[in-house]
Amino acid sequence: MPKTKGPREQAAFKGFIEYDLTEQERADLKKREFDLVDANVAMENLVRDEYRVSFGFDFYNSTFTCSLSNKNPTHGNAGWVLVGRGSEPMKAFKQALYKHLEVFQGVWSNARSMSRAELDD
Numbered sequence: 001m002p003k004t005k006g007p008r009e010q011a012a013f014k015g016f017i018e019y020d021l022t023e024q025e026r027a028d029l030k031k032r033e034f035d036l037v038d039a040n041v042a043m044e045n046l047v048r049d050e051y052r053v054s055f056g057f058d059f060y061n062s063t064f065t066c067s068l069s070n071k072n073p074t075h076g077n078a079g080w081v082l083v084g085r086g087s088e089p090m091k092a093f094k095q096a097l098y099k100h101l102e103v104f105q106g107v108w109s110n111a112r113s114m115s116r117a118e119l120d121d
Contacts, residue, residue: 010071011078017111019099028102034094042097050075053096055089066092068100077108 021029046053050072056065063085070077082104084096104110 009073011073011075013081014079015081017080017082017099017104017108019103019111021095021099021103025098025103029095029098032094032098034090039090039093042093046097053093055092058085061085063087064089064092066096068096077106080108082108082111 043053046068050070052067052069052071054067054069056067057063058065064087066084066086066089068082068084069080072078082096082099084092084094084099086092086095099111100106100108
């Protein structure tokens, strides 16, 4: 009988990517089309890249959330969580995807350096 691989090592939790969209980014995001076909393609691409996509509801802010994370220890975004928020689950996913692809170009370390720069203004 062939040997099976054991559970893969997972990256430890490092924290949340703290980033609020600028007014310009919000306007850009709002005018973008995002239908079910777009969402399906985006979801497939994220899963293929080993991202976990999860949805929830933030009762404190009364918004839906969509969280992206990657636990593959060799991945550059491993251990970090990127969250999108919206009045509907699809809008939360659209925002999370926009942050991931457009704002950070898939490299979340860009977000951490942007956040520090804003603090030093």
